[in-house]
Amino acid sequence: MTLTLAFTAACLFGLGTYLVLQRKLSRIIIGLGLLTHGANVLLMGSGHRGIPPFIGDGDPGSFSDPLPQALALTAIVITFGVTTLLLALAFRSWLLTRDDEVEDDVGDRAVAVGEGPRKEVSDQVAATAEEDEQDETGVSVHGPGWTGPGARSDDEETDR
């Protein structure tokens, strides 16, 4: 049984690692899901040496250790919340850029293009950044994930 759990955890970790190394956020999220499942399976497999932390009449040898199960439950809930947040971010990213690819860092690009913080390069990057800012005017009033009903139907049309 322990061997099966270990094997499952290993598979989940392997697949998760592969998916996390992709550039699309949707794949990264699935990868993270697999990784956290792997960690939880590992947690379940870790509970045999513990003492049952409650008082009872039965034979303690017949109890399974409840602590790792409680820990796994907590970890699952936390991961669930964070994954939901990531999905919302991916959706937001898709609304703003039509893509959920994780982009390169603006400052890194600036340093990579010119060998240092020279004026022309910064201005060039600044210009693109300003364009970005113009794109999103009027979007953030209602908070994340909201672009108004009109904008959303437009999105669907372009998709079709």
Add this chain to the structure above:
Amino acid sequence: MSSLVPLPIALPLVGAALTILAGRSRLAQRIIAVTVLTAVTVISIVLLVHVDREGALVSHGGGWRTMGIALVADRFATVMLVVASVMLLAVLLYAIGEPGAERNHVGFQSVYLVLAAGVAGSFLTHDLFNLFVSFEMMLTASYVLLTLGGRREQVRAGMTYVVISLLASTLFVTALAFLYGATGTVDMAKLPQRIAELPPGVRSAFAVLLLVVFGIKAALFPLFFWLPDSYPTAPSPITAIFAGLLTKVGVYALIRTQTLFFPPDSRPGTLLLFIAGATMVVGVLGAIAQDDVKRILSFTIVSQIGYMVMGLAFFTVAGVAAAVFSMVHHIVVKTALFLVGGLIERAGGSGRLTRIGGMVRTTPLLAALFLLPALSLAGIPPFSGFVSKYALVDAGFASKEYGVVAISLVVSLLTVFSMVRIWAGAFWNPAEDLAGEPEAVSRPRIGRLGGPTFMVLPTAAVVVMSIAIALAAGPIYSFSQRTADDLLRAGPTTEVRER
């Protein structure tokens, strides 16, 4: 007295719930948040004074003495708690003073209070799994704060930040699973004995696994790349509190676990020394290559983390005391710098050094507020940075680690250079010919102070605090020594638990 221990976690959570209920009125939300954080600050100071005099306080969750989750307020936890809650309060006032859409968001105060609870929980908890939960509480709040507003740049940076943090948390759960499998407990009072019974190879594996987990959160050398990418995109007050607190919570967990759990022979001292040296050098070189005020400051966070880890890596009382002192110094100074950085961006209309200039004339107060913590960060006497670096170098000589001491001194010099670049670019050099650019016209009007009064006052308060650390360096350093003594003997917390 020990009934006060859970309050720094409980009060902000209650406050967060109340601010949600008071969602219709921003004023009520602000009053609740400020009141709660003031109360937490007072409680932490009371705890600090009491703990320093009488020894560590323990609070058992639900009264389950041997099985429940314990909260322990010892010297290290309370001193961090005091500094953290003061910073949280100052930054909250700054955020309230800043006119802007994001801070008026209905969720801001609630999420901010959850962040405060998470930070307090990470400091006080004495259970490794509860540490994970507190970390998550803090991090989840930080994800929301970072992306509040949903601008494109924030979403991009937020994705990297959330993914890397979630990955670190998964590794943490994995480490916990192995640790529980090997020792049968996650209680930090029982772990040291159980870990000591393990074979040395397994012990070293755990030491390195926990080092990786907290290394990601603390932004140590090979694992720091997410920090300068994500921090600068957040609004200034949020960057300030992230810069001041979040990485330091990682360093706190690192110091706590490495000193408490592992007997001297399985502590990764040499590895930590290499990591510390590399973190210092790479961080400061990154800072020199940047052109944006917040990005330069973000890279110097990485560099300064190297100093704290260097203190820890000696594993001597002098070294760990120096690390504790630099944490206190660094939280205050870094928060101050980022708050001023926000004001510079506001007054100059941009954070890029090539676009601003001549602010020593237009906003002399900001120039002074920047210069004091900047010199302190670089370690110029008579500021607190000098005391912390002197203590580190002294500890390094005592441990005969001359290589890393030399690196730290060179990095110190380069830190001066990076700070002088901000000083020259933003304040000293005359503003370049900006008349033709529309940006020069559309700047917000800046008053005599260099910004809105309620942004400048908290900033000034934090700067004054950083000077106060230098003035009170003697008592704070001897306190740090007592803290280090506690940590390395791994004594009081365990003894108190057994009682």
